[in-house]
Amino acid sequence: MKLQHNISLKPYHNFACDEKTQFFTTIKRQDEIINVANWSKENKKPFLILGAGTNVLFTQNFEGLIAKMEIVGIKKLEELATEVFLEVGAGENWHHFVMYCIQKGWGGIENLSLIPGTVGASPIQNIGAYGVEVANCIHSVNAYDTQSNTWINFNKAACLFDYRTSLFKQTNNRYIIHTVTFKLQKQASIKTDYGVIREVLHDKNIKHPSISDISNAIIQIRSQKLPNPKLLPNAGSFFKNPCITKLQYEILKAKFPELIAHPISDESYKVAAGWLIAACDWKGVTHGQVGCYENQALIIINYGTNSGNEIFVFSEAIKKLIHEKFGITLETEVNVL
Ligand SMILES: Cc1cc2nc3c(=O)[nH]c(=O)nc-3n(C[C@H](O)[C@H](O)[C@H](O)COP(=O)(O)OP(=O)(O)OC[C@H]3O[C@@H](n4cnc5c(N)ncnc54)[C@H](O)[C@@H]3O)c2cc1C
Missing domain, CATH: 3.90.78.10 (UDP-N-acetylenolpyruvoylglucosamine reductase, C-terminal domain)
Structure with missing residues (x-):
């Protein structure tokens, strides 16, 4: 495992503050997940997995190892008459994955277009927007349990998904997510519960929207509404809706x-x-x-x-x-x- 020392976290998270990490590495392969967990135990120092850093705030230097998740890949596991199962690497960019699925005509996550971050982080807080949560489309999550040193395949029920939370969020860094398996629909049911989506579709005179139309509408809404983190550093909603x-x-x-x-x-x-x-x-x-x-x-x-x-x-x-x-x-x- 290649370690870098005393690295500024500024380029690695949205708030772009200058806290430092004592050690830094990247994870590109599955076995490197085990290396990170072992290093942490042997050196008696904490570790933290970082995705794209869009939902973290460092308030002090990190006296341990930060490992940036970069495992990529989208693998089709099974295609049935009505649905398709995809196993996706934790380091894949979430929005690119959404775009890939829309291009193939596989629906279910189009309402989550343009949410920043990685696929591996998506189950952690059960990302959601415009009436859809990622839990709706997750079949299972493959993760390394750093307590028992075993790989576990969590089915959807075992993930304990709820509003902006899951087993992974509640157990605070115990599991390192390696891949997420999604179940997507070939004949997706379109969700336009939010008035703002219907308004955009109406303005464009779209009466029978496809998943691509929904995605485009949401990209338009989000681009107008949300500040660009590159210009105005932010991590999206800072608080949950109580x-x-x-x-x-x-x-x-x-x-x-x-x-x-x-x-x-x-x-x-x-x-x-x-x-x-x-x-x-x-x-x-x-x-x-x-x-x-x-x-x-x-x-x-x-x-x-x-x-x-x-x-x-x-x-x-x-x-x-x-x-x-x-x-x-x-x-x-x-x-x-
Ligand atoms: C402009 C903006 C808009 C947003 N809009 C939404 C929205 O509409 N809906 C929504 O739900 N969220 C939204 N978010 C929040 C954010 O996009 C999500 O929380 C996203 O899933 C974070 O992904 P990330 O890769 O950046 O995670 P990071 O910020 O890198 O990490 C988040 C947490 O997950 C852990 N983690 C990351 N990857 C792994 C892994 N592989 N294994 C174990 N732990 C891991 C980290 O340790 C950390 O605790 C928004 C953020 C921004 C900046």
């Missing part, structure tokens, strides 16, 4: 009639975290070189600091504010290290 009880919702709605929330069961509601922050007048607010994006308060932007901790302190200030005003505790979606 879930509250129906009673909490009714009390809040009476006090704040404009509250944006939608029911997720008979007893609970999911509240738009971006609305909560904007309702505290923090949309576009900056402290030093960190701020909330002017068009979407849920996105925290690094306007020039090299300190991840400055971003973290800003995010904690938002949490405090929301708790004081609404009695809601925001949960961080970004992986803070």
Whole structure:
């Protein structure tokens, strides 16, 4: 295993701060996953697998080994009359994989177009957008268990997928994901539940959209709505949308009639975290070189600091504010290290 020493993490994550890692390597083959786990045990130092670094915030130097996942490859395992099974390397770029599937006419993940990051990270927080979660299309996940030193093939149920979480997120770095197997549909059912998708299709006069039309609409919406991380470093939504009880919702709605929330069961509601922050007048607010994006308060932007901790302190200030005003505790979606 080739190790580099004392490496700046600036080029390897979206927030582009200048924290350093003591050791750095890349993983290009399956056996290198085992090398990383063994090195960590032998040297009694932590390791961290990094994908594209679009959902992490380093608040201090990493005193261990960071291994960038670069295992690529898309393998067709089986093609049936209505569905196809694909095994994909953890280091594949997510959006390229989506484009590959659309080109082949295999549907299911088109609503997840243009989400940044790698395929291997997609099950970790069960990425989702525009009414679809990746869990809908995952058949299984192959990962190395760094506790038992064995390879495990997790079927979908074993992955414990839920809103922006999974077994892999909850067990904090225990498993290193090697490949993800997807089950995609040859006759996909199109999902246009979101009004904004229907509006774009209507504007283009598309009455019977294909998966390609849906993908193009979503690319258009996301490109207009989200800040470009290369120009305005950010990690997408910084917080999850909090879930509250129906009673909490009714009390809040009476006090704040404009509250944006939608029911997720008979007893609970999911509240738009971006609305909560904007309702505290923090949309576009900056402290030093960190701020909330002017068009979407849920996105925290690094306007020039090299300190991840400055971003973290800003995010904690938002949490405090929301708790004081609404009695809601925001949960961080970004992986803070
Ligand atoms: C502009 C923008 C928009 C976004 N929009 C969305 C959205 O709509 N929906 C959504 O769900 N997310 C969204 N995100 C978040 C992000 O795209 C996803 O979380 C993505 O899956 C992260 O992939 P990554 O490769 O960059 O992971 P990283 O940021 O590199 O890592 C994330 C976590 O996964 C772990 N990890 C990564 N790869 C592996 C592996 N192979 N094995 C074990 N652990 C691993 C890391 O240790 C870390 O804890 C957005 C981010 C940005 C910047």
